[in-house]
Amino acid sequence: MKVLVLGGTGEARALAAALHTSPEHTVVSSLAGRVREPRLPVGEVRVGGFGGPALLAQWLLEHGIAAVVDATHPFAERISASAAEAALIARVPLLMLRRPGWASRSGWHWVDSLSEARTTAERLGDRIFLTTGRQGLAAFTDSTRWYLIRCVDPPEVPMPAGAKLLLDRGPYTVDGELALLCDHRIDVLVTKDSGGPLTAAKLEAAQALDLAVVVVRRPPPPPAIPLAETVDQVLAWLR
Ligand code: NAP
Numbered sequence: 001m002k003v004l005v006l007g008g009t010g011e012a013r014a015l016a017a018a019l020h021t022s023p024e025h026t027v028v029s030s031l032a033g034r035v036r037e038p039r040l041p042v043g044e045v046r047v048g049g050f051g052g053p054a055l056l057a058q059w060l061l062e063h064g065i066a067a068v069v070d071a072t073h074p075f076a077e078r079i080s081a082s083a084a085e086a087a088l089i090a091r092v093p094l095l096m097l098r099r100p101g102w103a104s105r106s107g108w109h110w111v112d113s114l115s116e117a118r119t120t121a122e123r124l125g126d127r128i129f130l131t132t133g134r135q136g137l138a139a140f141t142d143s144t145r146w147y148l149i150r151c152v153d154p155p156e157v158p159m160p161a162g163a164k165l166l167l168d169r170g171p172y173t174v175d176g177e178l179a180l181l182c183d184h185r186i187d188v189l190v191t192k193d194s195g196g197p198l199t200a201a202k203l204e205a206a207q208a209l210d211l212a213v214v215v216v217r218r219p220p221p222p223p224a225i226p227l228a229e230t231v232d233q234v235l236a237w238l239r
Helices: 010-020 053-062 077-090 114-124 174-183 201-208 231-238
Strands: 002-006 026-031 044-047 067-070 094-097 108-111 127-130 146-151 164-167 188-192 212-216
Touching (some): 002 010, 002 077, 010 094, 010 231, 053 077, 067 077, 067 231, 094 231, 108 114, 114 188, 114 212, 174 201, 188 201, 201 212
Parallel strands (some): 002 026, 026 044, 067 094, 108 212, 127 146, 188 212
16 A cells, blocks of 8 residues: 655654555655755655645556545645645545644643734743744744744744844753753743644743743644544554
């Protein structure tokens, strides 16, 4: 059974590794190609957009794909919508692998968008740690506040005039995050509800320092697509 894993996440890499060693499966992982030096999954990998749902459907048929697992990031809305449509067109079963979001804590302010995150964060403090990724930075470009912006690759849009850029990628440790927050005298943390352990250390650190945390809610998944939360659940679905 040939399985396409739409990736770009730790879960997608874990799933590819599990399928790679399974005698019943062949796995092809797909990456968007956004990150300069991506962490590659084991097994076959293809890189780049498909060109929309119709071309993705065509790709599935041409490559004899028997099942698709959308293991992309919970905020990667367009590829998930595209996969849902392509699976219908090509009549290929589709499952979404979505890690659970983080459990809310006291001191968290939930918002629905990056622009709302900015308004809320700037109301709560002056020195803001922005960890929402380089996409969507445009919502902060014209801010006059002080931002520490952490992302994997350099932003493609101008940062706020007073921003400091930190190029880094997880996993992070609580001690490392505590030191970062203290060194930069951060008073507000802004994050997406990405969930998962790789970037959770900042939440522990923020709580230990009693900082305000602004959390961007996840977009809803495409309707009527079955959901799994773990690699084992995906393997059971494939069986
Ligand atoms: P997006 O807005 O949902 O997708 C934009 C376009 O990029 C899609 O329409 C598709 O192009 C292409 N694409 C996205 N993921 C792809 C994949 N796995 N394989 C092939 N093409 C893909 O996605 P995004 O938010 O830019 O995220 C891009 C990738 O980074 C995703 O794979 C995601 O898992 C990963 N990622 C995203 C975030 C985040 O916060 N958004 C965080 C960590 C990792 P076509 O329409 O041409 O097919």
